[in-house]
Amino acid sequence: MTSQPRIALIHATPISMESIRSAFETRWPGVETVNILEDSLAVDRAKTADLTSDMIRRIEALASYARSIGSDAVLFTCSAFGQAIEQAAAKLDVPVLKPNEAMFQMAIRRGGRTAMLYTFPPSREGMEQEFRDEAARMGQAATITSYFVPGAIEAVRAGDVETHNRLIAAEAAKLKDFDAIVLAQFSMARARDAVKAATNIPVSTSPDAAVAKLRVLLGADQPA
Template identity: 55%
Template sequence: MLSRPRLALIHATRVAIDPIEKAAKELWPEAETISILEEGLSVDRAVTTDLTKELSERILGLAHYAELAKSDGVLFTCSAFGCAIEAAANQSDIPVMKPNEAMFDAAFEYGDRVAMIYTFEPAARGMEQEFQEASASRGRSATLVSYFTAAALEAKRDGDEDTHDRLVAETAATIENADVILLAQFSMASAAPLARTKTAIPVLTSPDAAITEMRQRIKAVGRS
């Protein structure tokens, strides 16, 4: 075994890498993180209505690769592959997490009226289903209203982070009657500070919640 816990971060887009690596460095500096990037996943997911068997098998393969690389836990950072990540978790001997499950738990602490901003269209339906399942499993009657921010992801990919953050913050400013706002994708974390200046509603991001939860899960199985 390694002297430090090793966390594998699996990405479908490179814009998710910096936010989660920053969160890991700040919240779990003792851990060693390894990033695995497979950009074809997001390219192929963007042109399919449903999560295909072939895409699911690729997710399983990546989780298996991370386990072979002696990882103590696996965190996927793309929100559009929930069912496949669940299957990978069921087949793994180490913790495997979806990107947003920890953020959903954090959201329930604020109330049952939840708003979610997203920038990658294929992610929405799966996340909405996961949210409802999480709510039901906890005996809650939470509702989720989703808001799509067009052009933000394209700006982020082009290196225009200011435009990305401004567009997301503008969407946050329009939201009313919510107890909490979720920024759906890891790549959106940079927009949180500006969004918080545009609304009095709490704004949550997924990287911090995910690292905190993964650290607890790995500790629970004897690694720290």
């Protein structure tokens, strides 16, 4: 029997864990995933406008630990640490994915205008820059416009998934003249079906896109 690859999932908040678990269960059942939770990162990131050198060091240490336990790939699930994850990736010999890179690539391939709904304010600026950088790398004239969904992350942290999903879907219903909608946080993936019911614009989530990309990177699927 051929062994399955081991994928380390590094979380800065527990609310991201269910969404990525569900995505793997649906799209890659049987693959070995291990969870590494360091939730002081999200607490500290919410207190500062920019990534600090200490946060970058901590992200690199987590990635290094993930590799030391035999992981064949590493996926970070918190969207507010893009620059730090890039630096960590440069030091490892296995794929290290930022939370949203696969989702952004999917949206950029559609071209035109992308709307990003987000619930964690510290993530917005870095994610917009990641999108622009990825569009430039891919040679695509794609643009991104962000929309904050107030109250949604507080609802899901309190266990009120219904309110979380309703708030996000209501914001999505207002969007017009976009070619794609992306849900910025991993924790927002639980609102995917509600958002799709509220709009005719194609909707992408980070967990689903990340699993699809990992399947290609680790040889389970051929590139599209």
